[in-house]
Amino acid sequence: MHSHLLPGLDDGVSSLDETLECLQQLSAWGVQKVITTPHISRDWYPNTVEGIQQGLAQVRDLITEHNLPLTIDAAAEYLLDDFFVELLKTGDLLSFGEKRYLLVETGWASAPLQLADILFRIQTRGYVPVLAHPERYSYYHRDRESLAMLREAGCLFQLNSMSLNGRYGIHVAQQARYLLEQHWVDFLGSDLHRARDLKTMIKPLARKDMELLQEQPLQNDTLLS
Numbered sequence: 001m002h003s004h005l006l007p008g009l010d011d012g013v014s015s016l017d018e019t020l021e022c023l024q025q026l027s028a029w030g031v032q033k034v035i036t037t038p039h040i041s042r043d044w045y046p047n048t049v050e051g052i053q054q055g056l057a058q059v060r061d062l063i064t065e066h067n068l069p070l071t072i073d074a075a076a077e078y079l080l081d082d083f084f085v086e087l088l089k090t091g092d093l094l095s096f097g098e099k100r101y102l103l104v105e106t107g108w109a110s111a112p113l114q115l116a117d118i119l120f121r122i123q124t125r126g127y128v129p130v131l132a133h134p135e136r137y138s139y140y141h142r143d144r145e146s147l148a149m150l151r152e153a154g155c156l157f158q159l160n161s162m163s164l165n166g167r168y169g170i171h172v173a174q175q176a177r178y179l180l181e182q183h184w185v186d187f188l189g190s191d192l193h194r195a196r197d198l199k200t201m202i203k204p205l206a207r208k209d210m211e212l213l214q215e216q217p218l219q220n221d222t223l224l225s
């Protein structure tokens with residue numbers, strides 16, 4: 001439920017061939033459904049609903065052409081910038097699942113000043129905010145209290161599976177373990193951007209992380225229908 005597999009829309013895969021390589025491997029691992037989530041932000045990736053749906057149609061054709069045993073939907077990963085606040089007013093947002101989950105991310109330097117207010121507005125528009133990879137934001141490594149406040153405010157958390165096997169370094173792996181220990185992981189995602197990360201995705205996880213994953217309130221299975 002978090003990946004970048006529509007070529008040309010963001011910093012994810014760069015060609016349909018690379019999309020195919022990723023989808024073939026995912027289906028070989030038993031993945032039945034992919035929800036891909038191109039970035040949307042004003043400064044870097046001002047993607048539109050129409051553009052994402054066009055990209056999705058192309059990839060669906062690719063899946064049919066190659067008889068892959070999986071399905072794909074598209075949502076988006078929204079950067080919480082001023083552009084997002086404008087989009088939220090128009091109500092034209094790409095969510096996923098019956099509960100209208102909305103995948104959001106913050107900048108790497110700091111969280112938006114009005115984060116609590118934005119989360120509240122997301123919920124009053126009928127969406128459930130899901131923070132992408134909270135373990136990756138270094139400003140929360142020193143401020144776990146704020147993560148607890150986000151959860152109290154009704155924000156769900158999505159963990160990147162590769163955070164657990166070292167893709168982003170030791171501090172992110174430690175924060176990922178912390179999220180698991182708190183039982184705060186509502187969605188597990190790959191955040192797959194390129195085919196060369198597939199070999200990292202398959203690296204085994206620590207036994208402790210595997211055990212803790214079984215204890216999470218994971219909602220991934222609710223997305224299969």
Ligand SMILES: [Fe+2]
Pocket residue numbers: 002003004077132191
């Ligand atoms: Fe992402």
